[in-house]
Amino acid sequence: MVQIIAYESRDVRFPTSLDKTGSDAMNEAGDYSAAYCILKTDGAHSGHGMTFTIGRGNDIVCRAIEQVAQRIASHSLESLTADMGKTWRWLVSDSQLRWIGPEKGVTHLALGAVVNALWDLWSKEVGKPLWRLVADMSPEEFVRCIDFRGGAGKKGGFGMPSRIGRCRPNFDIGWLGYGEDKMKSLLHETLAQGYKHFKIKVGGSVEEDRRRLRTARDIIGYEKGNVLMIDANQDCLVRPRSNSLHEPTRRIQALVHRRAHLPRRHPRPRCGVATGEMCQNRVMFKQLLQAQAIDVCQIDACRMGGVNEVLAVLLMAKKFGVPIVPHSGGVGLPEYTQHLSTIDYVVVSGKLSLLEYVDHLHEHFLHPSVIKEGYYVTPTNPGYSVEMKESAFVKFSFPSGEFWESEEAKPILNHLSK
Numbered sequence: 001m002v003q004i005i006a007y008e009s010r011d012v013r014f015p016t017s018l019d020k021t022g023s024d025a026m027n028e029a030g031d032y033s034a035a036y037c038i039l040k041t042d043g044a045h046s047g048h049g050m051t052f053t054i055g056r057g058n059d060i061v062c063r064a065i066e067q068v069a070q071r072i073a074s075h076s077l078e079s080l081t082a083d084m085g086k087t088w089r090w091l092v093s094d095s096q097l098r099w100i101g102p103e104k105g106v107t108h109l110a111l112g113a114v115v116n117a118l119w120d121l122w123s124k125e126v127g128k129p130l131w132r133l134v135a136d137m138s139p140e141e142f143v144r145c146i147d148f149r150g151g152a153g154k155k156g157g158f159g160m161p162s163r164i165g166r167c168r169p170n171f172d173i174g175w176l177g178y179g180e181d182k183m184k185s186l187l188h189e190t191l192a193q194g195y196k197h198f199k200i201k202v203g204g205s206v207e208e209d210r211r212r213l214r215t216a217r218d219i220i221g222y223e224k225g226n227v228l229m230i231d232a233n234q235d236c237l238v239r240p241r242s243n244s245l246h247e248p249t250r251r252i253q254a255l256v257h258r259r260a261h262l263p264r265r266h267p268r269p270r271c272g273v274a275t276g277e278m279c280q281n282r283v284m285f286k287q288l289l290q291a292q293a294i295d296v297c298q299i300d301a302c303r304m305g306g307v308n309e310v311l312a313v314l315l316m317a318k319k320f321g322v323p324i325v326p327h328s329g330g331v332g333l334p335e336y337t338q339h340l341s342t343i344d345y346v347v348v349s350g351k352l353s354l355l356e357y358v359d360h361l362h363e364h365f366l367h368p369s370v371i372k373e374g375y376y377v378t379p380t381n382p383g384y385s386v387e388m389k390e391s392a393f394v395k396f397s398f399p400s401g402e403f404w405e406s407e408e409a410k411p412i413l414n415h416l417s418k
Contacts, residue, residue, distance in 0.1 A: 002043040002077040002125060007069035009062040009113075010036040012388070013055060013398040014331060014361055015412055021360060030054030031412065032331040032361060033398075035061035036388065037069060037113040039121055041077070047121025048387040051113040051302035052330040057106075058398065064110035067097055072118065081122050084145045088115060088308040092147070104280035108305055115306025116336070120384035130307070130384040131342040142347065146312045147282075180215060187219045191226075194374030197354055199229040229274075274298050277327040281305065282312040289320040298327040301336035307384075310340055314348045324349065328356035334369040335362070335385040338376050364392035 017029035035058050039047035053061060071091060072080060080087045092103060092111060101107040123130045134142065187198065200216050202209040213230065220226040276298025279285055288294050297317040299310050317324050324344045326337035334357055341355045355376055362368035366387045370377040379385050395402045403409055 002041050004039050004073055004075055005042050006040040007073055008038045009065040010393060011059050011062045011398045012036055012396050013058060014396055017412055033058040034331055035065060035113055037065045037117040039117045045121060045124040047117040049113045049117030049120055050332050050386055051109040052333060061106055061109050064106050065113050068110050068114045077121060084308060085147055089147050108280055111305045112302040116384055119307045123384060124382045127382050129379045129381060131339040134343050135346045145308050197227045199231050202230050276300055282309050285313045286316055289316055289322060296325050297322045298325055300327040301333055301340060314344050318348050323353055325354045329358050331361045332386045335365055338369050338379055342378055364388050
């Protein structure tokens with residue numbers, strides 16, 4: 001019987017603000033960061049989980065991870081996984097920690113890191129990738145992982161197709177901080193690699209947004225089967241001429257999303273609405289789905305409270321007939337969401353889906369996500385795929401990692417001190 005004997009949090013930050021990777025309408029220069037959780041055991045494996053931030057505040061989430069993780073230290077893995085729904089409810093119901101949430105913000109980010117580390121440990125112990133662990137559950141075992149409190153919906157059935165599919169990624173290609181030449185070269189490069197779906201950031205001036213979108217359309221074509229999506233990152237100024245609109249408003253508001261979702265009065269086809277990157281829990285997703293406010297449900301692997309809560313949203317999206325396209329832009333998210341998209345296909349919806357992909361920082365993981373001929377390759381290594389290499393911790397741990405003590409880090413650190 002494997003016993004969890006200790007836990008550790010690590011603050012890992014990558015200097016993506018130096019080249020504006022990840023820049024968008026609301027986030028000009030983020031440093032992609034992992035608030036990282038390690039569950040140590042007396043056995044052969046440890047559990048690794050993380051949540052994603054963009055720099056400052058990552059240390060606060062790390063402290064919250066320690067508060068959550070201490071609740072499962074000294075427990076056996078068997079006792080925790082015997083009823084994962086009960087374990088999730090117990091972790092989320094600490095009344096004192098809950099007071100500074102509840103089920104959102106720093107405490108919920110920390111919960112996601114710890115819960116995902118627990119699922120990673122469980123998957124490693126049974127020798128399966130996370131998606132396979134879930135796919136091998138009976139319907140009753142699957143449903144028992146979910147906390148249905150908060151009006152998350154009724155328990156429903158789901159099919160289990162026998163064929164394993166590959167998820168087709170869409171490429172986050174037009175960061176707001178990228179120049180036109182770099183955007184053009186990335187578009188040509190990814191077209192050649194077989195991508196069919198491209199997402200461009202907007203939210204600067206309307207004129208600049210139109211120029212960027214016109215450039216993208218000129219390259220990917222208008223009648224070639226390629227899909228253009230735009231990411232407003234909560235700061236949409238105009239209704240765009242594109243196939244899909246991602247995260248249009250500053251705040252998660254179901255009725256505002258519904259207004260964006262409704263057809264316009266003139267005959268031009270409306271723009272579909274996708275949301276989820278900043279959607280903090282299953283109840284918020286329930287409200288968006290009930291209000292018929294979104295066309296695409298973008299679950300986030302660590303904005304919500306880990307695998308358990310994601311499973312609840314997968315079932316609700318299936319009930320409302322809304323496709324799942326996981327949010328997958330930041331460090332570690334493609335590694336996470338390749339499992340979640342596969343779970344949706346194999347266990348819940350039976351439909352292949354798009355899955356976002358950004359081609360950076362994968363080299364820091366032991367088992368990074370792999371793209372082949374324009375598709376994700378279904379992961380086969382045991383675990384949840386976010387275990388980082390030790391070299392990543394040595395170089396990018398904050399504030400004492402090799403990079404953060406170097407001259408190269410000074411522009412960022414000087415900015416922090418202003």
